[in-house]
Amino acid sequence: MHNVSWLLRLGELTLKGGNQKAFETVLKRNLQTMLAGYKVRLETRNGRFYLHGQENDRAAIEDALNRLMGIAGWAQTNPVQKNIDTVIAACITEGKKLAERGGGGGAINGVRTFKVEARRTDKSFPCNSYTMRCKAGEAILEAIPGLRVDVHNPDAIIRIEIREKAYVYSDGQKGLGGLPVGTAGRGLLLLSGGIDSPVAGFCMASRGMGIDAVHFHAYPYTSEEAKQKVIRLAEVLGSYCMGIRLHIIGFTKVQMRIKEAAPLPWATVLLRMAMMDCAEQIARATKAKCLITGESLSQVASQTIENITCTQSKVTLPILQPLIGLDKNTIIHKAQQIGTYAISIEPYEDCCVLFNPPHPVLRGNPAEAIQLYESLQLEPLIEEAIKEMRND
Numbered sequence: 001m002h003n004v005s006w007l008l009r010l011g012e013l014t015l016k017g018g019n020q021k022a023f024e025t026v027l028k029r030n031l032q033t034m035l036a037g038y039k040v041r042l043e044t045r046n047g048r049f050y051l052h053g054q055e056n057d058r059a060a061i062e063d064a065l066n067r068l069m070g071i072a073g074w075a076q077t078n079p080v081q082k083n084i085d086t087v088i089a090a091c092i093t094e095g096k097k098l099a100e101r102g103g104g105g106g107a108i109n110g111v112r113t114f115k116v117e118a119r120r121t122d123k124s125f126p127c128n129s130y131t132m133r134c135k136a137g138e139a140i141l142e143a144i145p146g147l148r149v150d151v152h153n154p155d156a157i158i159r160i161e162i163r164e165k166a167y168v169y170s171d172g173q174k175g176l177g178g179l180p181v182g183t184a185g186r187g188l189l190l191l192s193g194g195i196d197s198p199v200a201g202f203c204m205a206s207r208g209m210g211i212d213a214v215h216f217h218a219y220p221y222t223s224e225e226a227k228q229k230v231i232r233l234a235e236v237l238g239s240y241c242m243g244i245r246l247h248i249i250g251f252t253k254v255q256m257r258i259k260e261a262a263p264l265p266w267a268t269v270l271l272r273m274a275m276m277d278c279a280e281q282i283a284r285a286t287k288a289k290c291l292i293t294g295e296s297l298s299q300v301a302s303q304t305i306e307n308i309t310c311t312q313s314k315v316t317l318p319i320l321q322p323l324i325g326l327d328k329n330t331i332i333h334k335a336q337q338i339g340t341y342a343i344s345i346e347p348y349e350d351c352c353v354l355f356n357p358p359h360p361v362l363r364g365n366p367a368e369a370i371q372l373y374e375s376l377q378l379e380p381l382i383e384e385a386i387k388e389m390r391n392d
């Protein structure tokens with residue numbers, strides 16, 4: 001038996017005109033995939049999604065709704081009988097629920113004011129939206145002393161919707177917004193163990209992009225723990241984007257060659273070029289349409305505009321850098337929200353800091369970068385690394 005229902009508000013996909021149905025289909029499939037194994041039923045009607053499930057599964061269901069790209073918000077709602085008295089009684093219950101949560105007295109987590117909003121899709125319902133709003137508002141004021149109406153800037157909104165059934169709800173949760181994952185192709189994320197790249201992956205997933213990831217490690221210079229950390233990051237990120245396929249590449253030989261044969265100040269930029277080169281080959285082989293990185297302009301020496309130009313100089317696939325204009329605090333805040341931050345700050349080094357030159361080039365010249373890169377003859381080592389990954 002389904003005894004709890006949620007109403008989902010769709011986000012940006014409502015702006016998709018004739019394509020909206022296709023976006024809705026993907027959204028629906030994603031939610032069903034996230035809740036596979038739970039007894040749920042999903043109803044779609046007039047651009048609204050209603051999800052019905054069981055009280056026992058509430059935590060898992062609400063967790064999925066909080067990770068679902070493409071919804072502007074959700075609220076628990078209990079369908080009630082379609083007559084005005086029942087609807088008003090449900091509004092009072094909703095108001096009381098809010099009041100109790102705040103410890104009574106009308107202070108609802110700082111909420112003291114409310115308004116009622118009503119929508120009537122079923123025009124045969126004998127009471128129009130305006131009358132419903134007034135009646136429900138009066139009834140709530142009478143039943144719950146301490147609450148006031150504020151139509152302009154209320155602390156809480158109690159909503160009535162009259163459709164095939166009547167729905168009363170309030171206190172909606174904000175959704176992640178964005179577009180359903182799977183509506184914008186698939187990109188290959190260069191996933192380090194750091195703070196930025198998981199956030200970059202999240203940003204692109206929120207635009208509907210499916211995410212594959214590649215991680216480069218330099219075992220035994222980097223530890224098994226460092227690798228496990230990246231696997232956990234991929235799992236967290238995957239919980240938003242319908243899973244992630246993670247390619248793990250041993251880059252020790254490439255890195256040793258750079259260390260031995262290249263001018264030390266260039267080591268980081270050349271390593272980045274090699275990562276990009278390798279990632280592009282993987283992307284082409286797996287039909288990913290672009291690369292995604294977590295670079296943020298001038299955050300570190302390798303991310304000056306000149307060095308980013310060097311890093312990208314060999315790649316022809318588009319490289320998306322969703323964090324390029326964000327400052328570190330904004331990125332950290334996002335990482336905390338999505339749950340990757342605590343993992344990212346675990347102290348295992350990734351391979352980038354291994355051979356960090358004390359005085360890196362700050363404004364590399366791309367022509368010089370390409371010349372140095374070619375002189376290292378990394379191609380066979382990169383091919384070998386890709387082959388080894390396949391055999392893993």
Ligand code: ATP
Pocket residue numbers: 189190191192193194195196197198214215216217275292293294295299300302303350351352
């Ligand atoms: P992050 O926090 O994502 O590690 P960062 O600020 O440390 O970023 P860099 O070390 O300059 O920046 O890395 C820039 C980008 O290159 C990263 O965001 C990531 O996309 C990619 N990258 C760096 N190291 C690796 C790695 N070991 N494996 C895969 N991708 C990497």
Ligand code: MG
Pocket residue numbers: 192193194195350352
């Ligand atoms: Mg890093």
